[in-house]
Structure formats: C-alpha cells, structure tokens
Amino acid sequence: MFTKTSRRTVLKSGLTGALATLFMRAKSAESHSIKKYPDSSGVLVDLTRCVGCRSCEAACNAEQNLPEPELPFTDKSVFDEGEHGQKRRTDETRYTVVNRYEPEGLDHPLFRKVQCNHCQEPACLSSCFVNAYTKTPEGAVIYDPDICVGCRTCMIACPFYIPTFKYSSAFHPRILKCIFCYDTRLKYGREPACVEACPQDALLFGSRDTLIKIGRRRIEEKGDRYVDHIYGEYEAGGTSWLYLSSVPFEEVGFNTDISDEPILDSVKNFLGIVPMVLTIWPALFTGFHLLATRKEKGVEDQNIHVPEDK
Amino acid sequence: MRTLTSDIVSLPVAGSQKKDGTLWTLKQRLFLGLTTRQYGQQLCRNPVNWVLALLFAVGFPLLFQRYMYGLGAVTHGSNDYPWGLFLGFGLFGMVPLSASGCLLGTTVSLFGREDFHPIERLALLNGLLGYFFAVIYLEVDLGMPWRLAYPMFVSFGPAAVLFLVAWHVATYLSVQLAEVLPAVFEWIDRPGWKMYIKRITLGLTIAGIILSTLHQGALGALFCYAPSKIHPLWISTEFQWIHFLVSAIFGGLAMVIVSSTLINRYMYWRCGEAFRKSLDNLTLGLAKGASYSMITYLAIKLVAVAHDNEWEYLLTGWGFYYCLEIGLGVVLPMFLFAKGVRDGKTGPVRIAAFITVVGIIWNRLNTSLVCFNYQLYQDIPHWKEIWLTVALYGLYFSVYRFVVYRLPIVFDWDESPSVAK
C-alpha cells in the first residue's frame, strides 16, 4: 500500500519536473540567443579631447532632477576626493562622474567619464530575477522601479560597478543609474544631455555601428595619438558607449580584465544542468530507493538477484 | 566519554497524558508542565538567556531603525559591496548548514537506513529552521521586503539564477514544513494525521533532493555573475555550483553533529532513550559521510585550480589565505573525522564538526565579502550590521531551542491510547 502510493507520487513529481523543464527551456532559450541591436545608438568618448570641465555631470544632474551636490560642478577639488582610496563612482546622487588620472610619461592629466555603458548583453538585465531591466531597440538599458525587489544582484553582476542603490530610503528604495536619457531624449531620437553639454566634442552621439567606424578611422589617421583599441567594442559582449584613449586603458581606470564574453555566459554552465537534474533525478533516486529497500519491501524482480542473507 | 547511565530525570511533558491519566493542557505543554512562575525562574537562572536578552535589547531597536530609516541606517550602504553580512552569513552561510534535512531524509526514507531514524527529525528541524531564518535574513536585506513574492507571482526573470533560488527555496520550505509536521501532529494529539504525510514521504524526499541540488548549486552559481570581481581562487565559473553543492553535504552533516552534541549535553533531560543510546554510533556514521564528501570537495577544488590554471596565485598572499581556509576549514576536520571514525571515538568527530561548520561559514564569507572586490578595497561591516546579524542568529537559536524543548524531536512522544484510538 505504502510503496504503491508513493511510487505514484514520485511519478507525479517526475512529470512536474519534466513540465518544468519544458517551461525553463523555452524561456531560457529565448533569453539566451545573443541579440543584435542594429538600430542601437551609442556614444563615442574620446579621452584625448576631454578637459575635465564636468559640464556633462551638471547637465545630467539637471536633466534627471538629481539633488544638488555640496560642491558646485565647477569645483575641481572633487578630483582629489575618493573614499577608500578609490576614484569617485556613481551613486544615488549622480549617474555620471568624471575622474582625473595622471598616467606616467604624460605631461597632462586625462579625464575619464563614467556612466552606464548600456551593454548589448547587459549583466544587470540577465541577473535580475524579476526582469526589471529592459534593453530598448535604441540601445538604452532602462529600469522599472515598480517591480524591483531590491535584491541588488544587478549591482553584483554589472562588471562596471554602475547600478547604485538608494540605501537612504526605507519605503521607496530603488536602483539608480544612467538610462541614456531614454524617457526625455533618446526615445525621440535626441542625444543625451551630457553629450549636448560637452564643449569639447569629447562625446559623440550616433549609431553604434557608425561610431565604431569613426573610432577606427581616428585610430588610423592619428595612430600616434591613440592606442589601437576601442574599449567597449567587445568588452562584456560589447557596449553602446565606446572609448578611445591615448594611453593603455588600465592606466585610466578601465578594467581590462573583463572578458569579451557576456556575463550571462558564465552562468550558462549552471543553467544548463537545471533541466538535466529536473528530469533525471526523480527517476534516478526512485531507482536507488527501490534497490536499497527492495529486501524489506519484498519487491519481486527476476532480473536482479539479491542474496537473502545479510 | 560521557556515560549513558539511566539517571533519567523525569521528562516534562513527554506524552499526551500526565501520570494520573488526564491530558496536559495547551498551557502546560507550552510551559513544559511548570507554572508560569517556575518557568520564569528557570528562564532567569540560565545565563545563556541573559546573553540573548542583551543581544535582543540592542538588536530589536536596530531592526526598527533598519525598517524606518532604510538599510543605510544600519549598514555602510556600500554600492561596491551590495551584499553584506545579512546575505553573506544569513543566506550563503545558513543554507548549506541546513542541507541536513534533505541529507538525512534521503538516508532514512530513500535508502531505507532506518538506523538513522532517531536523529532524522532533528536533521529535518535543523533544515527547516535554517531555511526559514535564511529567508528572515533575506527579508532584512531586501530593499523592498514587501515584494518578496514578486518573482513568484508578478514578474519573472527565469534566466536569472536568483529566480531559481527564490522558487526552490520557497518550494523547499514547504517540503520541509511537511516533513516536520508529524512531530507537531503528535504534540497536538492528532497522530492520525501523520498518515497524510507518510503517504507522500518518498515524493517529498525526492522533491527535496532535486530542489536542494539545484538551489545549493544555484547559490554558488550566483557568484558566477561577478567573475571579474571575486578573486580567481574563490570563483570558478565551471565548478562553482559543484563546490557549493558538495560543501553543503558535509556542512549539513556537521551541523547535525553540532546540534545533537549540544542537545545531548545541555538538554539531556529532553533526549529520549533511542536518541541517547544511538547518538554515538550515529555521530560516527555522519562523520563517515562527511569525510567522504570532504575528499570529493578537495578533489574538485583542485580540479578547479588546475582547470583555470591558477597555480601561480597560490604563491601570493591571497593564495596563502586560500590554503589557510582549505587547510583549517576542510583538511583538518577531515582528518579528525577520519581518525574518530577509525578509532570509534566521538570526541574528535565532534570537534571536527564544530570546525567544519565554522569553515563553511568562513568560505561563504570569503566568497561573498573578503575576496569580493579584491582589486578595490576591503570593507569591514558596520557594527550595527554585525550586531543585527548576531542578534538574528540569537533569535534562530531561541526558536530552535523552544521547539526542541517541546516537540518530539529528540524523544518519542508517548501517545495515550485514549487519543490514538
């Protein structure tokens, strides 16, 4: 009686497992196919042109209605600032920051602007368990605060340390990060506020494909001025924001350890075993159970002979 | 060796009936047959309770502060370290130590090793409470705790590893609850209801294995989202989930040994005949299982280093720390386990179990905090975060003890014939 019922239960759980597998497969297959964004916009940041005026920071602050900072945007002392010996980073009051670097052998400093890179295969998006992020056809990676649970996995996953959390709020916390001015500008085909504000043409807005071509041309024409690499063309699966520099990228704060595979690839190993476990485990362990307990339960089976004595 | 003599103190409320044949009332059951006064007195006499009181006296206001003023009020609110102690310890540390329920359920129900029965309920309870408190820690850490059920009902991100964890931990909690229910049924004099659970035991056990395999592994896989942030020795995108899964096996077993040791020592009055008699043997049995899984673990750890060709890292400071973790947290207890099993001595086994438990937590904290952002800076958690973490653990301890005092976990409920019918 007992075994019979439980075997039926097992069968049932096996079926559920199989169904769940189908569900998981269909869903994950859909999100695993590497997406192409032919219409993706982007921005080409030319570090050799940036003078560290922080106009982009000010423009972003105004556009996104962020709180006014303690020091005005014209204050250059912020470049010396830095908690834990680190350069400034994005946080709940600023979606973009410009940092100063003094690479060896260069008679002038270089400035690097930091903001969300709007990845092609965003790690923040693929790690979010409620799908709060969307990659729009225009290239922006945007976020929906109404479904976010606040687990902060996206912050763990983003290889560029971009998403920040509003830790100061108990009732309305949320993730805050650059959204490429999607709501107010990009959606209507307009360039983001920071690009518009840049007096040096250090930021160039355009279609990502074109920007890559422009970047290549600049490297070709002024080879002595640039290192032969467009940061963001392949990093982490490719990003919409691209960078040109005159010194090796690691000297101006870029993480060059980030591999070209999208972050999603490093969890694929595990996601791949899920359907296997769901389908094979039930049968396997029911088998173990029958083998292990057949003596007591007196299950008759002609194929396997188990000695009576023990 | 402690003697298992028969100086059995009278077990308070160990069955449905008092000596005179009347039923214990609910209040008596809750107060262990003592009067309220007596109960209060014995509470005050126990120094452990004073420590707990101190923990809670500071901890609860901190909890209030967290919910009124946000996470930033009790933690550093770091954007570089989005996960702190609540998850590093509470989720990643508690869950592997709670694999015990699944492991012993499998041993007894699936492999038919009835000899492990006396300790099975303790293992199940250990599992249930561990998971339950992991969820509590999660609720403290989540930015919007009121949206806990969103991944189940509102919006789905099925390609995310955390989605899997959420679903599996939720389902598995109900599985574990069902597995512990028989003890509750006995306690409320409804032994007949046990039949419902008994019928589905095997199904529950197998569901437990599947869910445990996947979510223990998934907790490891979560770190694969940050391959460039965690020190290469602590992250292996190929093997991380196996590391976490296998270490959960000896973690879970060691935790049962620790818990049963404490209970046998400090709650001897509560332990039933079967539990007392078989504990030493069972401890050795668990130790054997633990040492086997430790060898497996070490092998896979080695494979991971070889596969990613990380030998030269071993010569750095991080490498030394890595060897220290493996040496003290795994190799040392493994030898102690093996020695204990060979000599038939439980002493070394129990010490080994304590070390193993600490080792598991150490490993999880290393992965989630110490070696996270190894290229940036080290973040020492805010004292409030540490206090709150410990206070929540104190709460876990209190609930654990509360249940073991009352429910027939380590003793057999004496069902009165009048009720069993």
Ligand code: SF4
């Ligand atoms: S840079 Fe970070 S936050 Fe921005 S899209 Fe990429 S992964 Fe997401």
Ligand code: SF4
């Ligand atoms: S914090 Fe919000 S957006 Fe980020 S992974 Fe969690 S649920 Fe998704």
